Amino acid sequence: MTTLAEEQQVVAPRASTxxxxxxxxxxxxxxxxxxxxxxVVATTIDNHRFLSSESxxxxxxxxxxxALLAIGETIVIITRNVDLSIGSVLxxxxxxxxxxxxxxxxxxxVLVFLLALGIGAACGVVNGAVVTVARxxxxxxxxxxxxxxxxxxxxxxxxxxxxxxxxxxxxxxxxYGTVAGVPYLGIIAIVAVAIATYAMRxxxxxxxxxxxxxxxxxxxxxxxxxGSRVFLAFVLSGSIAGLSGAVWLSYYGSVDAxxxxxxxxxxxxxxxxxxxxxxxxxxxxxxxxxxALLLNTINSALVVVNVSSFWSSAVSGALLVGAIAFDRLVxxxxxxxxxxxxxxxx
Amino acid sequence: xxxxxxxxxxxxxxxxxxFGAVHALEDGDIRLHAGxxxxxxxxxxxxxxxxxxxxxxxxxPDAGRLLxxxxxxxxxxxxxxxxxxxxxxxxxxxxxxxxxxAENIFVGMQPLKRFRRxxxxxxxxxxxxxxxxxxxxxxxxxxARGLSIADQQLVEIAKALTTNARVIVMDEPTAAxxxxxxxxxxxIVETLRSRGNAVLFVSHRLEExxxxxxxVTVMRDGRHVLTEPIERLTIQSVIRAMVGRDMDALFPKVxxxxxxxxxxxxxxxxxxxxxxxxxxxxxxxxVALAGLVGAGRTEIARAIFGIDRWDAGSVEIDGRxxxxxxxxxxxxxxxxxVPEDRRQQGLVMDLSIERNIxxxxxxxxxxxxxxxRGAERRFARDWALRLxxxxxxxxxPVWTLSGGNQQKAVLAKWLARKPTLLIVDEPTRGIDVGTKxxxxxxxxxxxxxxxxxxxxxxxxxxxxxxxxxIVVLFEGRVMRxxxxxxxxxxxxxxxxxxxxxxxx
Numbered sequence: 094m095t096t097l098a099e100e101q102q103v104v105a106p107r108a109s110t111x112x113x114x115x116x117x118x119x120x121x122x123x124x125x126x127x128x129x130x131x132x133v134v135a136t137t138i139d140n141h142r143f144l145s146s147e148s149x150x151x152x153x154x155x156x157x158x159x160a161l162l163a164i165g166e167t168i169v170i171i172t173r174n175v176d177l178s179i180g181s182v183l184x185x186x187x188x189x190x191x192x193x194x195x196x197x198x199x200x201x202x203v204l205v206f207l208l209a210l211g212i213g214a215a216c217g218v219v220n221g222a223v224v225t226v227a228r229x230x231x232x233x234x235x236x237x238x239x240x241x242x243x244x245x246x247x248x249x250x251x252x253x254x255x256x257x258x259x260x261x262x263x264x265x266x267x268x269y270g271t272v273a274g275v276p277y278l279g280i281i282a283i284v285a286v287a288i289a290t291y292a293m294r295x296x297x298x299x300x301x302x303x304x305x306x307x308x309x310x311x312x313x314x315x316x317x318x319x320g321s322r323v324f325l326a327f328v329l330s331g332s333i334a335g336l337s338g339a340v341w342l343s344y345y346g347s348v349d350a351x352x353x354x355x356x357x358x359x360x361x362x363x364x365x366x367x368x369x370x371x372x373x374x375x376x377x378x379x380x381x382x383x384x385a386l387l388l389n390t391i392n393s394a395l396v397v398v399n400v401s402s403f404w405s406s407a408v409s410g411a412l413l414v415g416a417i418a419f420d421r422l423v424x425x426x427x428x429x430x431x432x433x434x435x436x437x438x439x
Numbered sequence: 440x441x442x443x444x445x446x447x448x449x450x451x452x453x454x455x456x457x458f459g460a461v462h463a464l465e466d467g468d469i470r471l472h473a474g475x476x477x478x479x480x481x482x483x484x485x486x487x488x489x490x491x492x493x494x495x496x497x498x499x500p501d502a503g504r505l506l507x508x509x510x511x512x513x514x515x516x517x518x519x520x521x522x523x524x525x526x527x528x529x530x531x532x533x534x535x536x537x538x539x540x541a542e543n544i545f546v547g548m549q550p551l552k553r554f555r556r557x558x559x560x561x562x563x564x565x566x567x568x569x570x571x572x573x574x575x576x577x578x579x580x581x582x583a584r585g586l587s588i589a590d591q592q593l594v595e596i597a598k599a600l601t602t603n604a605r606v607i608v609m610d611e612p613t614a615a616x617x618x619x620x621x622x623x624x625x626x627i628v629e630t631l632r633s634r635g636n637a638v639l640f641v642s643h644r645l646e647e648x649x650x651x652x653x654x655v656t657v658m659r660d661g662r663h664v665l666t667e668p669i670e671r672l673t674i675q676s677v678i679r680a681m682v683g684r685d686m687d688a689l690f691p692k693v694x695x696x697x698x699x700x701x702x703x704x705x706x707x708x709x710x711x712x713x714x715x716x717x718x719x720x721x722x723x724x725x726v727a728l729a730g731l732v733g734a735g736r737t738e739i740a741r742a743i744f745g746i747d748r749w750d751a752g753s754v755e756i757d758g759r760x761x762x763x764x765x766x767x768x769x770x771x772x773x774x775x776x777v778p779e780d781r782r783q784q785g786l787v788m789d790l791s792i793e794r795n796i797x798x799x800x801x802x803x804x805x806x807x808x809x810x811x812r813g814a815e816r817r818f819a820r821d822w823a824l825r826l827x828x829x830x831x832x833x834x835x836p837v838w839t840l841s842g843g844n845q846q847k848a849v850l851a852k853w854l855a856r857k858p859t860l861l862i863v864d865e866p867t868r869g870i871d872v873g874t875k876x877x878x879x880x881x882x883x884x885x886x887x888x889x890x891x892x893x894x895x896x897x898x899x900x901x902x903x904x905x906x907x908x909i910v911v912l913f914e915g916r917v918m919r920x921x922x923x924x925x926x927x928x929x930x931x932x933x934x935x936x937x938x939x940x941x942x943x
Binding site: 294 | 495497516517518521527529533534535536537538542546547549551555556557
């Protein structure tokens with residue numbers, strides 16, 4: 094038959110669909126950068142102090158913590174799960190780090206970070222174990238641990254507050270120090286995001302995360318150890334949240350029982366705005382980090398142009414819905430293109 | 440026995456598997472030889488899928504032995520089966536839509552470079568090389584999302600080749616393919632065979648089995664019935680072995696008295712999908728819409744039922760025009776639609792059997808604003824009985840039914856509304872031979888009772904056996920209309936492939 098001729102007909106539209114998908118993908122990250130540029134330029138025109146070194150420094154530092162948390166959250170969401178406990182994990186590990194300094198002022202910084210990491214990892218182990226062994230949906234599990242961990246934190250801290258004066262200068266400097274005007278925190282976040290983005294592209298385990306999120310049943314049939322990968326994702330997310338707790342403490346300088354309340358939603362918003370599919374399978378850590386930067390920039394911009402801070406959460410929410418609506422729109426728009434391609438086959 | 444076959448590459452002997460009280464497999468037995476295509480046939484529920492899943496390492500048999508090159512082997516998971524050189528191409532390909540084609544081929548075994556990083560360039564190169572080998576063109580970089588089923592299968596086959604699988608199991612690979620795609624697949628199967636692979640080919644379509652297999656195993660009720668070289672079998676003898684009885688006619692023909700015009704479709708057009716489609720269906724008639732996949736058959740049915748809007752033309756039921764895009768109006772006018780994809784569109788899989796059956800007739804069941812469960816159950820039981828539905832309990836979720844019985848449940852749902860026009864889209868896809876005959880009998884009886892039936896089918900014998908008239912579509916247009924007496928397989932295929940001159 095005319096198989097060969099048919100094949101050739103088919104190839105051209107196939108390539109173009111591929112490019113469309115690729116473009117949309119790139120477009121997402123470019124789009125965020127563009128949105129960032131617009132926000133920055135517009136705000137600066139209104140108030141040139143927006144780009145002052147002090148304000149940029151604050152912006153980068155607060156975005157850095159959300160971006161760090163977004164690394165872990167992205168990994169979990171890519172596996173078609175969600176980790177709502179990261180704010181509480183950050184809170185309890187920040188408090189633990191503070192208490193450690195309160196009682197042992199001369200303890201090594203490495204040890205403090207190890208403690209924060211350990212607490213975070215332990216929380217991740219609990220989340221991961223309940224999700225994978227007891228097969229409870231992660232939304233429910235981590236909603237539970239969100240409250241449990243916060244409760245433990247509250248009971249432990251009571252009304253106690255660890256102040257900056259109890260923390261050594263070397264530790265505080267991580268939070269506010271700069272290199273050539275760029276805060277340490279920004280550098281930490283950029284390096285971490287770069288490494289994580291590369292790793293998510295280059296390692297089998299990371300590709301397994303995408304495969305699981307894309308189709309869990311297919312992943313099982315392909316011989317991917319779904320349970321242990323999902324478990325790993327939660328441990329990574331918990332560990333990163335734990336480490337972020339220590340970073341958070343160094344930046345804010347004081348900690349009580351409500352550190353990090355509500356962070357999980359800021360982070361998830363950033364991740365989704367950054368183009369990570371909420372049902373798993375696609376998205377990049379770079380995108381999520383850019384999403385974090387964009388949301389933080391908008392928040393600061395609203396403050397600078399004297400819009401009530403209440404509006405900033407409304408704007409974040411609108412962006413979140415907008416991002417998801419955009420994804421749906423793209424999917425719906427792509428569908429006819431796919432349909433036409435299929436017609437070309439007959 | 441002619442010549443004793445050589446040692447099988449892979450053999451399963453007397454395998455048993457139960458899920459709770461259900462004995463899915465009581466005596467599974469299969470021997471696959473290198474360089475041979477082995478057909479596996481049996482009705483739905485005969486245990487074919489369970490057997491395949493045991494070979495895949497997804498299920499572990501409760502009893503029996505699995506022999507790999509004559510050595511006993513145990514597969515605890517899919518990975519071990521893969522490592523043993525067994526590749527499975529499932530009925531519904533299990534690709535990752537968000538990953539690229541190349542990544543799908545190499546998932547879990549990506550080529551690595553230093554520090555265990557994935558070597559993306561090599562991965563793409565090797566994927567391209569495999570496609571070359573298969574003689575197909577697929578871009579390794581494109582996402583798997585949106586690939587046709589045929590192309591998805593190719594990706595799975597490419598995966599099997601890159602793992603150097605010796606045994607390739609295809610579980611109903613042709614169910615959703617067009618004729619050209621089936622030809623291409625058969626070419627590939629032949630290549631695999633000549634390279635010395637053992638191929639297990641599971642299919643409902645006996646013509647296909649007789650077309651490419653050297654040896655056939657028949658299963659019935661979870662048991663091995665026979666294994667014979669193909670030369671010693673006929674289609675009739677295989678069917679007899681499958682159903683355990685003779686089936687003189689697969690497609691019962693009840694002569695139908697065509698009455699008044701029930702459905703009149705005139706110059707119906709949906710931009711880019713179908714154009715200028717006109718035909719009528721009279722009461723007591725079965726009219727088939729034939730054509731290749733993508734010719735617009737399902738789309739026309741969806742438009743008539745009001746799921747998709749049409750851009751031009753009209754649809755009349757009993758002389759009254761239907762508004763476009765309103766399933767409610769279509770149902771009120773007496774149309775029922777048994778869709779192509781019963782799992783996604785025909786049934787609510789997690790809902791109970793009784794609720795699914797009563798779902799389209801709640802107006803008849805309800806008392807005021809409430810639905811008494813007893814009335815709902817009586818209603819469902821009545822219809823389950825009339826259609827000879829085989830079920831455990833009516834309160835069980837509908838997914839517990841076998842494929843054929845699920846289809847009967849969908850039919851029950853619509854028949855309960857006493858439709859004047861019933862549209863059935865691929866009514867017997869993925870259904871075992873026995874139930875298939877029952878569905879045919881049912882449609883035929885309905886027509887005899889004066890219901891107008893519009894049937895869409897990709898199986899030409901079904902179309903030829905069942906339909907009073909056949910409307911052949913090609914690329915969204917009506918190519919020809921045949922009376923039953925004039926229709927032949929050849930003439931329909933000619934029209935369906937757009938070669939109208941050759942047919943005339």
